[in-house]
Amino acid sequence: MTQFRSACPIASALDIVGDKWSLVIVRSMVVGATSYSDLLSTPEKISTNILAERLRRLEDAGLIRQSQPRQGSIRGAYALTAKGAALIPVVQELARWGEAQIPDRWTPPERFYAARPSDYAARDGDRAAD
Amino acid sequence: MTQFRSACPIASALDIVGDKWSLVIVRSMVVGATSYSDLLSTPEKISTNILAERLRRLEDAGLIRQSQPRQGSIRGAYALTAKGAALIPVVQELARWGEAQIPDRWTPPERFYAARPSDYAARDGDRAAD
DNA sequence: TTTTTAACTTGCAAAATGCAAGCGAGAAGT
DNA sequence: ACTTCTCGCTTGCATTTTGCAAGTTAAAAA
Numbered sequence: 044m045t046q047f048r049s050a051c052p053i054a055s056a057l058d059i060v061g062d063k064w065s066l067v068i069v070r071s072m073v074v075g076a077t078s079y080s081d082l083l084s085t086p087e088k089i090s091t092n093i094l095a096e097r098l099r100r101l102e103d104a105g106l107i108r109q110s111q112p113r114q115g116s117i118r119g120a121y122a123l124t125a126k127g128a129a130l131i132p133v134v135q136e137l138a139r140w141g142e143a144q145i146p147d148r149w150t151p152p153e154r155f156y157a158a159r160p161s162d163y164a165a166r167d168g169d170r171a172a173d
Numbered sequence: 174m175t176q177f178r179s180a181c182p183i184a185s186a187l188d189i190v191g192d193k194w195s196l197v198i199v200r201s202m203v204v205g206a207t208s209y210s211d212l213l214s215t216p217e218k219i220s221t222n223i224l225a226e227r228l229r230r231l232e233d234a235g236l237i238r239q240s241q242p243r244q245g246s247i248r249g250a251y252a253l254t255a256k257g258a259a260l261i262p263v264v265q266e267l268a269r270w271g272e273a274q275i276p277d278r279w280t281p282p283e284r285f286y287a288a289r290p291s292d293y294a295a296r297d298g299d300r301a302a303d
Numbered sequence: 304t305t306t307t308t309a310a311c312t313t314g315c316a317a318a319a320t321g322c323a324a325g326c327g328a329g330a331a332g333t
Numbered sequence: 334a335c336t337t338c339t340c341g342c343t344t345g346c347a348t349t350t351t352g353c354a355a356g357t358t359a360a361a362a363a
Contacts, residue, residue, distance in 0.1 A: 049216040052271025052278035053200045053264055059275075061193045062319085070183045079341050086179040090321050095342055119341095126274050133270055134183055136263040141182025144256050145189075148182035193351085209310050220352050225311055249310090307362070312355100319350065324343105331338070 044104075059104050060130065064089055064097050069127060070134050072107070073158050074151075077120040101127070128163030174230075189234050190260065194219055194227050199257060200264050202237070203288050204281075207250040231257070258293030 047055045060066055067087055076082050082094055089097075098121065101107045106127030110120045135156060141148050177185045190196055197217055206212050212224055219227075228251065231237045236257030240250045265286060271278050 047275075048218070050277060050279045051197070051200070051216065052268045052275065052281065054197050054217050055275050055278055056267045056271035057193055057196060061191070061196070063187055063191045064320095066187060066191070067181070067184050070181070080339090083341090086181065087184050088178070090323090091342070092322090092344080093320065096319095129270055129274055133263065133266040136266045137186045138182045140259055140263055141186035144259055145177075145182065145185050147180060148185055149180045151182065210308090213310090220354090221311070222313080222353090223351065226351095305363085307360100309360085310358090312357070314355085315353090317350100317352075319348105321348075322346090324345085326343075327341095329338105329340090331336105333334100333336085 044100075056133075060106075060133075062097075064093060065101060065106075066130070066134055066137065068094075068097060068101065069106070069123070069130050070138075070155075072121065072123050072127075073131060073134065074155055077110070077122065079121075082121075106130070123163045125160065125163060128160040131158050131160050131163075174234075186263075190236075190263075192227075194223060195231060195236075196260070196264055196267065198224075198227060198231065199236070199253070199260050200268075200285075202251065202253050202257075203261060203264065204285055207240070207252065209251075212251075236260070253293045255290065255293060258290040261288050261290050261293075 044058055047058050049055070060069075067085070067089075068082060071082055071085055076085070079094070079098075082098075083089065083091060098107065102109070102121075104126075105124055107121050108124050110122040135158075138151050138155065142150065174188055177188050179185070190199075197215070197219075198212060201212055201215055206215070209224070209228075212228075213219065213221060228237065232239070232251075234256075235254055237251050238254050240252040265288075268281050268285065272280065
């Protein structure tokens with residue numbers, strides 16, 4: 044992203060994550076997805092080029108990081124940074140809205156609503172467990 | 174919108190409001206915007222065709238309603254429905270994230286964080302004050 | 304009765320999204 | 334050790350969404 048539309052925190056937040064995919068990627072990571080293929084195999088069927096580009100953008104924005112930069116050109120697993128994990132309350136509120144206002148939605152797993160940003164913040168700079 | 178990507182409440186919520194403009198329109202209405210021109214004159218500079226289309230979509234989705242259907246073909250003022258007002262916690266969390274994670278953002282007015290969905294729910298079906 | 308203003312619509316260019324196929328490197332099978 | 338498989342992407346192209354600029358319609362104001 045190049046510029047913010049305004050200095051409004053809401054509009055600016057949406058300049059970063061206000062597309063159809065970024066927050067579903069965050070959701071997937073909150074419930075345990077770490078690899079490219081984890082994120083691809085989600086029921087929403089994101090296409091591979093979009094996933095790759097979104098991961099790059101989210102990494103550039105500092106919301107995720109590569110926890111295992113593999114040897115060769117191939118990249119490994121992804122994890123939320125503290126800044127990315129700070130979005131957890133946002134996706135939890137979205138989930139509550141969706142559950143309450145849209146018929147026949149799934150109930151997220153318990154660990155989803157239990158997740159807290161601080162669970163991730165402490166790990167920043169660490170490598171994921173091998 | 175025609176279909177949901179999945180039955181996930183988050184993905185589905187984003188199928189409805191997961192674009193760059195819907196939630197800034199909700200934000201504007203929470204802080205008092207009611208007319209088309211109020212919504213146009215926001216610092217984010219939404220273009221008029223997008224605003225018109227978004228208002229139609231939000232109305233079709235039941236998030237807003239026209240509180241004063243004027244005579245002639247011209248439509249009047251808009252208001253949040255209970256379903257739309259239920260998004261208030263979502264935009265409040267987005268605002269908190271933006272304030273905390275993006276440098277130099279505005280602090281929203283007090284009434285923004287004070288707003289509660291129930292302030293709007295009771296008015297559903299009413300006409301706005303003239 | 305001419306001019307403004309408010310609420311849009313229309314036309315077209317640009318950007319984002321989506322589908323399908325391909326590619327390079329390491330792991331796995333034989 | 335050599336072929337095959339899988340993973341993590343990239344590339345090409347069609348479709349959809351977004352954005353800018355200008356035009357339209359009806360009511361209100363001058």
